Amino acid sequence: MTKYHDIELMQHTDGELAGSAKRDLDQRLAADREASTKRDGMREMTELVRGHLELSADAVPDARFFQMWDRIDAAIGQEQAAAEPERASWLRRLVHWFDRHRSHLLTGALSAGAVATLALVLRGGAGDDGGASAGGALKVQPVNLRTPPQIESLETPGGAGTVLNIEDEDGHATVIWVTPEDTVEGI
Amino acid sequence: MDCPWYNRRQRDRVNKPRPQASSQTHDPVDDRDLVESARRGDRDAFRTLFERYHRRAYALAFGVLRHQEDALDVVQDAFIKAHKYLDKFEGNSSFYTWLYRIIMNLAIDHLRKHRRVKPVELDETRVDAQADETFLPKLLGGNPGRALADKEIRKRIDEALDELSENHRAVLVMRELEGLSYEEMAQTMGCSKGTIMSRLFHARRNMQKRLLDLIDHPSPELIKELGLDDPGDDDDAQSRS
Numbered sequence: 282m283t284k285y286h287d288i289e290l291m292q293h294t295d296g297e298l299a300g301s302a303k304r305d306l307d308q309r310l311a312a313d314r315e316a317s318t319k320r321d322g323m324r325e326m327t328e329l330v331r332g333h334l335e336l337s338a339d340a341v342p343d344a345r346f347f348q349m350w351d352r353i354d355a356a357i358g359q360e361q362a363a364a365e366p367e368r369a370s371w372l373r374r375l376v377h378w379f380d381r382h383r384s385h386l387l388t389g390a391l392s393a394g395a396v397a398t399l400a401l402v403l404r405g406g407a408g409d410d411g412g413a414s415a416g417g418a419l420k421v422q423p424v425n426l427r428t429p430p431q432i433e434s435l436e437t438p439g440g441a442g443t444v445l446n447i448e449d450e451d452g453h454a455t456v457i458w459v460t461p462e463d464t465v466e467g468i
Numbered sequence: 469m470d471c472p473w474y475n476r477r478q479r480d481r482v483n484k485p486r487p488q489a490s491s492q493t494h495d496p497v498d499d500r501d502l503v504e505s506a507r508r509g510d511r512d513a514f515r516t517l518f519e520r521y522h523r524r525a526y527a528l529a530f531g532v533l534r535h536q537e538d539a540l541d542v543v544q545d546a547f548i549k550a551h552k553y554l555d556k557f558e559g560n561s562s563f564y565t566w567l568y569r570i571i572m573n574l575a576i577d578h579l580r581k582h583r584r585v586k587p588v589e590l591d592e593t594r595v596d597a598q599a600d601e602t603f604l605p606k607l608l609g610g611n612p613g614r615a616l617a618d619k620e621i622r623k624r625i626d627e628a629l630d631e632l633s634e635n636h637r638a639v640l641v642m643r644e645l646e647g648l649s650y651e652e653m654a655q656t657m658g659c660s661k662g663t664i665m666s667r668l669f670h671a672r673r674n675m676q677k678r679l680l681d682l683i684d685h686p687s688p689e690l691i692k693e694l695g696l697d698d699p700g701d702d703d704d705a706q707s708r709s
Contacts, residue, residue: 287602288669295643295668297650319603326672328612329679330531330644333625336616338527341536346522349544350515356548357511 290316294323499563507554514551521564522547525571531641532575534630542578546571568646572638572656579634603673621679628678632671639664640671 292298293306310317435442435457443458497516505513522543529539529546549570550557557566615621629637638657642648648656653664 288665290603291669291672292650292665295650322603322676323672325612326675327644329615329621329625330629330640330675332612332616333622334527334531334641334645336622337530338523341523341526341540345540346526349522349540349547350518352544353518353547353551354511354515357514357551360548360552361509 287319290319291323294320500559503554503557503559503563506551517563518547521567524564525567528568528571528641528645529575531629531645532572532634532638533578534626534637538578538582539575542571542574546574549574569656572642576638576657579638583634603676624679624681625675628675631678632674636667636671636674639667640675643668 289298289302289306293303293310298306306316310320435444437459440459440461443460445456445458447454447456499517499520502513502517506517525543525546526539529542530536533539533542546567550567557563629640632640635657639653642653642656650661650664650668654661657664
């Protein structure tokens with residue numbers, strides 16, 4: 282068994298030792314009368330100090346604590362009253378700011394409303410275009426190609442007619458050539 | 469003042485039940501529920517917390533400060549501060565644990581502000597320094613309750629507490645009254661565990677020395693009160709000598 286110091290005995294009595302250190306002192310206290318009486322002396326001191334301070338507290342008249350509560354209650358009341366104007370001042374500042382900017386706010390609100398209405402109207406119109414904008418994706422419409430007129434017959438009284446269809450990279454052209462009958466060739 | 473609202477308010481104030489200062493028994497309402505209600509502005513809930521803990525709080529403050537008026541001021545400030553910062557109480561510990569920390573901080577601040585004589589203390593960082601000093605065996609025949617009925621004993625305890633340095637006394641009171649661990653005391657006082665151990669050791673040893681002086685020269689009333697002439701206490705007397 283190792284020799285102990287009183288500071289270890291104090292730690293043990295206060296429940297601050299653990300593990301092997303605690304086990305060593307447990308054995309020591311069981312066998313060593315001097316150590317156990319010292320431990321009892323420390324416990325006695327604990328009882329004396331605690332009992333003495335509790336009795337000192339009991340000796341204070343109730344009236345002192347009644348007065349104390351009244352002062353605490355008053356302090357809490359003042360604290361809460363001080364907090365109220367602070368909250369109120371925030372509200373007042375908000376109202377004041379609104380008053381100063383009322384015309385700007387109203388103009389802004391009216392403009393925003395007009396823009397929103399216009400957008401809704403335009404959006405409603407877009408619904409008729411075959412749903413081109415409804416789904417968000419563009420729907421490509423087929424383009425109708427212009428086809429040249431087909432001339433199947435040509436009546437040219439008193440003459441003869443010829444139809445020429447010419448096609449090149451610029452497009453399609455039709456030429457109608459009419460020759461009167463009384464035309465003398467060679468003139 | 470002839471104002472119905474004011475008169476009604478004054479009447480309510482007078483009729484409001486007073487705190488039960490002597491009662492420390494807890495009713496079924498949990499502290500946490502009371503704290504919640506107090507946070508929402510229920511002053512009666514906070515008053516119930518005050519009623520539960522004001523004397524215990526006072527004992528702690530008085531143990532550290534050793535002055536009734538100062539201790540009452542500190543307890544009052546502690547409750548006002550506790551109410552102000554109720555929103556910061558997280559509920560990880562009990563309400564009283566939170567309150568005693570406020571009390572200890574205020575008490576230590578008070579000591580620092582009103583310190584008249586700078587206390588002389590031993591080198592508290594060296595625990596080994598106390599290795600040669602020893603505790604005394606029990607002095608009062610194993611009946612501290614009976615001893616506390618004696619005015620001379622209580623006077624001597626008062627004197628012994630007064631003679632301790634502020635730091636030694638604060639540690640002794642935290643340990644003996646509240647049963648705080650060394651680690652908790654170290655956190656509260658902002659020092660190491662070794663320093664706390666050293667302070668506690670010296671405080672207890674000095675308290676014992678002071679009481680031993682009384683026991684070695686007891687008055688006839690004390691001998692009768694404590695039964696010091698009882699042969700059953702001879703073992704203790706021998707081990708003291």
